Amino acid sequence: MNTISPFETVLRGIAITLVILFFMFPIFWIVLMSFQTNATILQVPPSIFFEPTLQNYRGLITGQLVTDTSSLEIRFMSNLFNSLFLSTASVAVGLMLGVPAAYAFARLKFRGSEDIAFTLLSFRFAPPLLVLLPLTIYFQQLGLANTYGGLIWVYQLIVLPLILWIVRGYFEDIPADIEYAYRIAGHRWWTTFRKIALPLAGPGIAAAALLAFIFAWNNFVFALVLASADKQPVTVGALAFITASGVQYGQIAAGIILSIAPTFALALYAQRYLVEGLSLGAVKG
Amino acid sequence: MYDKENKLIDSFTAGKISRRELLRGLGAMGLSTSVAAVLVNASATRALAQNGFNWKAHEGTTVRLLLNQHPYTDALIANLENFKALTGMNVEYDVFPEDVYFDKVTATLSSGSSEYDAFMTGAYMTWTYGPAGWVEDLNEWIMDDTKTNPDYNWEDVLEGVRKSCAWSGVPGAAIGSDDAKQWCIPMAYEQNNLTYNKRIFDANGLSVPTNIDELLDTAAAAKAVMGGGYGIGVRGSRSWATIHPGFLSGYANFGQTDLTVGSDGMLSAAMNTAVSKEYHAKWVKMIQDSGAPDWSTHTWYQVGTDVGAGKSAMMFDADILGYFMNGGDNAEAGNLAFSGFAANPEASAATPNIWIWSMSMSRFSQNKDATWYFMQWVTGPEHDLFGAREMDLVNPARSSVWADEMFRNKLSASYPGYVEMHDASAPGASIKFTPQPLFFDLTTEWAEAMQKMVANEIPVDEGLDMLAESVNRQLAEAGLH
Numbered sequence: 001m002n003t004i005s006p007f008e009t010v011l012r013g014i015a016i017t018l019v020i021l022f023f024m025f026p027i028f029w030i031v032l033m034s035f036q037t038n039a040t041i042l043q044v045p046p047s048i049f050f051e052p053t054l055q056n057y058r059g060l061i062t063g064q065l066v067t068d069t070s071s072l073e074i075r076f077m078s079n080l081f082n083s084l085f086l087s088t089a090s091v092a093v094g095l096m097l098g099v100p101a102a103y104a105f106a107r108l109k110f111r112g113s114e115d116i117a118f119t120l121l122s123f124r125f126a127p128p129l130l131v132l133l134p135l136t137i138y139f140q141q142l143g144l145a146n147t148y149g150g151l152i153w154v155y156q157l158i159v160l161p162l163i164l165w166i167v168r169g170y171f172e173d174i175p176a177d178i179e180y181a182y183r184i185a186g187h188r189w190w191t192t193f194r195k196i197a198l199p200l201a202g203p204g205i206a207a208a209a210l211l212a213f214i215f216a217w218n219n220f221v222f223a224l225v226l227a228s229a230d231k232q233p234v235t236v237g238a239l240a241f242i243t244a245s246g247v248q249y250g251q252i253a254a255g256i257i258l259s260i261a262p263t264f265a266l267a268l269y270a271q272r273y274l275v276e277g278l279s280l281g282a283v284k285g
Numbered sequence: 286m287y288d289k290e291n292k293l294i295d296s297f298t299a300g301k302i303s304r305r306e307l308l309r310g311l312g313a314m315g316l317s318t319s320v321a322a323v324l325v326n327a328s329a330t331r332a333l334a335q336n337g338f339n340w341k342a343h344e345g346t347t348v349r350l351l352l353n354q355h356p357y358t359d360a361l362i363a364n365l366e367n368f369k370a371l372t373g374m375n376v377e378y379d380v381f382p383e384d385v386y387f388d389k390v391t392a393t394l395s396s397g398s399s400e401y402d403a404f405m406t407g408a409y410m411t412w413t414y415g416p417a418g419w420v421e422d423l424n425e426w427i428m429d430d431t432k433t434n435p436d437y438n439w440e441d442v443l444e445g446v447r448k449s450c451a452w453s454g455v456p457g458a459a460i461g462s463d464d465a466k467q468w469c470i471p472m473a474y475e476q477n478n479l480t481y482n483k484r485i486f487d488a489n490g491l492s493v494p495t496n497i498d499e500l501l502d503t504a505a506a507a508k509a510v511m512g513g514g515y516g517i518g519v520r521g522s523r524s525w526a527t528i529h530p531g532f533l534s535g536y537a538n539f540g541q542t543d544l545t546v547g548s549d550g551m552l553s554a555a556m557n558t559a560v561s562k563e564y565h566a567k568w569v570k571m572i573q574d575s576g577a578p579d580w581s582t583h584t585w586y587q588v589g590t591d592v593g594a595g596k597s598a599m600m601f602d603a604d605i606l607g608y609f610m611n612g613g614d615n616a617e618a619g620n621l622a623f624s625g626f627a628a629n630p631e632a633s634a635a636t637p638n639i640w641i642w643s644m645s646m647s648r649f650s651q652n653k654d655a656t657w658y659f660m661q662w663v664t665g666p667e668h669d670l671f672g673a674r675e676m677d678l679v680n681p682a683r684s685s686v687w688a689d690e691m692f693r694n695k696l697s698a699s700y701p702g703y704v705e706m707h708d709a710s711a712p713g714a715s716i717k718f719t720p721q722p723l724f725f726d727l728t729t730e731w732a733e734a735m736q737k738m739v740a741n742e743i744p745v746d747e748g749l750d751m752l753a754e755s756v757n758r759q760l761a762e763a764g765l766h
Contacts, residue, residue, distance in 0.1 A: 037614060038614055038615075039614050039615070039616055042590065042593075042594040042596075042616065043594075044512075044594070044595070045513065132392065133395055133396050136392065136393075136396035137396050137397065140396075140398060140399075140400075145400070146400070221388075224381075224385055224388065224389055224392075225388075225389065225392040225393075228379045228400075229379040229380055229381060232381075236382070236385060239382035239383075239385055240382045242382060242383070242384055242586060243354060243355070243382075244354075244356065244585070244605075244606075244609065245356055245609035245613070245677070246586075246589065246590065246609060246610070246613065246615070247586045247590055
C-alpha cells in the first residue's frame with residue numbers, strides 16, 4: 001500500500017531537482033562557457049544570454065589556439081588520442097595480467113600468496129614522484145623512455161593493483177563448488193576458468209576495468225616525466241590553455257567537454273555492469 | 286624559392302628601399318606579414334653568416350630543447366629555420382605548459398637525463414640547478430673567441446639582467462660578482478611596474494600614483510568608482526611568486542632586503558625592521574581596502590585577466606603582463622597604460638625586481654659546443670631584434686634592441702608610456718632577493734605570513750617578528766645563520 005502523500009511526493013521531487021541542479025550546474029556552466037568567447041565569459045556580471053560560437057571547438061580540432069596576442073599551435077586532439085590509446089592499452093594489458101592473477105590469489109593457496117598480493121597493492125601506496133625519478137633512469141638505460149610501450153608498462157602501477165584486488169573479491173564471491181562440479185564433469189581447469197569463473201565474475205571485471213580506465217585517464221605525472229610533448233595525455237595537454245598572455249577559459253571548457261566525453265560514454269554504456277559489479281562486491285560475506 | 290623576395294629584402298637591408306616599400310613589395314608577391322618578417326630576418330641571418338665565424342662547425346648535429354609555452358618560445362620557433370640555414374644544424378624541441386614546465390625540468394635534470402641539451406629557465410631556479418651541478422657555467426663558452434661569434438656582444442645585454450643570471454653559488458654572495466658563474470643567458474625579462482586603465486583613470490579624474498601613499502589613496506578612490514570591480518591587483522597566493530613582483534619592487538625601493546649578510550658570511554632575516562614593518566602595514570591595508578576580494582588566490586593569471594577585463598583599475602605586477610592584456614580580445618585592450626613606480630617618495634627612480642626567461646645548458650648534454658651555437662644565436666642581437674620587432678619578445682634583454690627606433694615606435698604606438706617606463710626603470714632593475722638555497726621555502730612562508738596579516742589573523746608587527754624568527758631558525762638548520 002502506498003502511504004506517500006501527494007505533498008511528500010512534491011517535496012521529494014523538489015529535493016531531487018535541487019540535488020540534480022547542485023551536481024549538474026558546474027557541468028551546465030562549463031557547457032555554456034564552451035560556446036562563448038573569453039570576452040563574454042569574463043564580462044561583469046556574468047550572463048547566460050550570449051551569441052554562441054563554435055570557435056573554441058574549432059580551435060581544438062584544427063590545433064590552432066588563438067590567444068590574446070598571438071596564434072599558437074596546440075596538440076589537443078593528439079593529447080586526446082594519447083589518453084585514449086594509453087588508457088585502453090593499459091587496461092587491456094592490466095586485464096590480461098590481472099584477471100588470471102586475481103583468480104590465482106582467490107582460488108589457489110600457495111606460499112607467499114598474501115605477501116605477493118599485498119606487494120602489488122603497495123604500488124598504489126607509493127607517491128608517484130618517489131618512484132618516477134629512479135624509473136626515469138632505468139627507462140633511459142632500457143630504451144623505454146619516451147615510448148608508448150614504456151608508458152603502458154608504467155601505467156600498470158595504476159591499473160594492475162586495482163584490477164587485481166577488485167576482481168579477486170569477485171572470484172572469491174563465486175562458490176567454488178560450481179567450479180568443482182564443472183571439473184568433475186570432466187572439464188579442464190582452463191575451460192572451467194573460461195566458461196564458469198569468467199562469466200560469473202563478468203560484472204566485477206567490467207567494473208574494475210572501468211574504474212581502472214578512469215584512473216588511467218586521469219593520470220598526469222607519469223607521461224609528464226617519462227615522455228616528450230608528443231606523447232602527453234589530455235590531462236597535461238589541457239594546461240596549454242593557461243598561457244602567460246592569458247587564460248583561454250572558453251577553450252578550457254571545450255577541452256573539458258571533449259575530454260570527459262569518452263569516459264562519460266564508457267560509463268553510460270557500462271553503467272549496469274558497474275552498479276551490479278560494485279553491489280556484488282558490497283554484499284560480500 | 287623566394288629569390289625575388291630575397292633580392293627585395295637585401296635592398297632593404299642595404300638601405301636602398303624603405304620598410305614600407307619592402308612590405309608593400311612583399312605583399313604584392315603574396316607573402317603574409319609573418320612570413321615576410323621571417324624572410325626579412327633571413328637577410329640579417331645571411332649577414333651574420335659573413336662575420337668570419339665558422340657557423341657550420343657543427344653541421345648535421347641535432348640539439349634538443351625543452352621549452353616553456355610562452356610568446357618568447359613562439360618567437361624562437363618562428364625564427365628557427367634561419368638558425369638551421371645558418372648552421373646546418375637540426376633543432377628539435379618539446380614545449381610544455383608553464384603550469385608543469387618546471388616539474389618537467391626538475392625531473393629531467395635530477396635524473397641526469399641527457400634528453401635535452403638546453404632549456405628555458407628563470408634565474409631563481411638556477412640557484413638550485415647551479416649548485417646541484419645540473420647546469421653549466423656558461424662563462425667557459427662566452428669568453429672563448431673560438432666558440433662565440435664576434436657579433437655576439439655580451440656586454441650589450443643589460444647589466445642588471447646579465448648579472449642577475451650569474452651567482453657564485455655561495456649563499457648570500459651578491460649576484461653578478463666577479464667570481465660568479467653564468468648559469469643562464471637572458472632572452473627577455475619583465476620588470477614590475479604599474480599598469481593602469483587609462484579609460485577609468487581619465488573618466489574619474491584619477492592621477493597616476495608616484496609613491497606608496499598615493500598608491501593606497503588612488504586604489505581606494507578607484508575602487509569607489511569601480512562598481513563591482515576593485516582598485517588594484519596584486520598577487521596573493523601562498524607562493525614565492527606573490528613576493529617577487531610588485532611587493533618586492535616597492536620593498537627594495539625603501540632600501541629593504543630579505544636577508545642581511547654578516548661579516549662572517551652568515552645570513553639573517555631582515556623582514557622585521559621598522560621600515561619594513563611600515564611598508565608591510567601599508568601594503569596589507571591596500572589589499573584590505575582596495576584589493577581583490579579573493580586576493581589570497583590571485584596569481585599572475587587572475588591579476589592579469591582582471592585588469593584586462595576591466596575588473597581592476599590597475600595592477601602592480603609585470604609590465605609584460607600589462608603588455609599582453611592590452612591586446613587581443615580583452616575588453617580593455619587599448620585602454621591600458623604604463624608607468625614606472627617608485628614606492629619610496631625619497632627615491633629618484635623605480636627599482637623593479639625582475640623575472641628573466643633565459644636559456645641554460647644541461648650539464649648532461651652530449652653536444653655542449655653545438656648547444657652553445659644555438660644558445661648564442663637565440664640570445665644574440667639578431668634574434669633578439671627579430672623577436673622584439675616582429676613578435677612579442679618583450680622586454681628584450683639587449684640595450685641595442687631598446688635603442689632600435691622601429692621597436693620603440695611599435696611600442697609607443699600601442700602601449701602608451703611603456704618605453705618611458707622601461708627606460709626610467711631599467712637602470713635600477715635587477716633581482717632584489719638574496720641568492721641562497723632556501724629561496725623558495727622562505728619566500729613561500731613570507732607569502733603565507735602576508736595572507737595571515739591581510740586576513741587579520743595576526744598583526745603586521747607580530748607577524749613579521751614571527752616570520753623573521755622562523756626564517757632564522759631554518760637558516761640555522763641549514764648552517765647559514
